[in-house]
Amino acid sequence: MKIDHALPLEYSTEQNQMNILGFWIFLGAEIMLFGTLFATYFTLVDRTGSGPSGAEIFEIAPVLIETFVLLTSSFTIGLGVHAMRIGRKKAMMTFFAITLILGLIFLGVEIYEFVHYVHVGAGLQTSAFTAALLTTLGTHGAHVTLGLFWGLFIILQVKKQGLTPKTTNKAFIFSLYWHFLDVVWIFIFSFVYLKGLM
Known part of the structure; x- marks a missing residue:
């Protein structure tokens, strides 16, 4: 394995570069996937049937807590x-651990939200709107949950093996995934919640 020391460690081998491209x-x-979920949501947002609307x-x-926590992460x-x-x-392990703690807080607030929605009569089978809403939020939440396990695995691997081309590549790829989840959340915050409150 040829290592190019002119590049950051996560890019330092040809295999690492291919992993990042992949x-x-x-x-x-x-x-x-998320584009399809958003398109479905926007199509069904006004189809509340006898159920509540987003504003209700x-x-x-x-939502502000979730947004602050996820953007901080x-x-x-x-x-x-x-x-x-x-x-x-x-320091790397500490910042990754803080990220995971913030992710757990986000997930806790999201679970609270889901319980609230069901409590006020906005379950999956209430209307097309609530089904699309909960599916979109649930898919994002499932991705965050996967990210929490993945991030923990990365921390344990770095603790055991150190900062090698292989571990830094995995950690960098995980960071791309986490940033992606944050971008998706910005769309959810802007086009689901803020628009829904108007």
């Missing part, structure tokens, strides 16, 4: 990647 292609598929069920406080994962690039293993 992950960008995977993110393209994820964009299509959305609470701004939990995007910052901490960026700090983790920076620490990784300058060879500070403990």
Whole structure:
């Protein structure tokens, strides 16, 4: 394995570069998935039947907390990647751990939201609107849950093996995934919640 020391460690081998390219292609598929969910939501947003509308069920406080927590986690994962690039293993692991804690907080608030929606009569079978809403939010939440397990695996691997071309490549790819989830959330915040509250 030839290592190019002029590049950041996560890009330093040809295999690492191919892994990153492959992950960008995977993110393209994820964009299509969420694009389809958003298109479905926008098509069904006014089909509330006898169920509540977004303006009737959305609470701004939990949504603002989720947004703040997730955007902060995007910052901490960026700090983790920076620490990784300058060879500070403990700092990298700490920032990744903070990111995961913030992800857990986000998930806790999202679970609270789901319970609230069901409590006010906005379950999956209530209307086309609530089905599209809960499917979109649930898919994002499932991706965050997967990210929490993946991030924990990365931290454990870096702790055991150190900052190698292989572990830094995996950590960098994870950071791309986490940033992607944040971008999806910005769309959810802007076009589902804010628009729904108007």
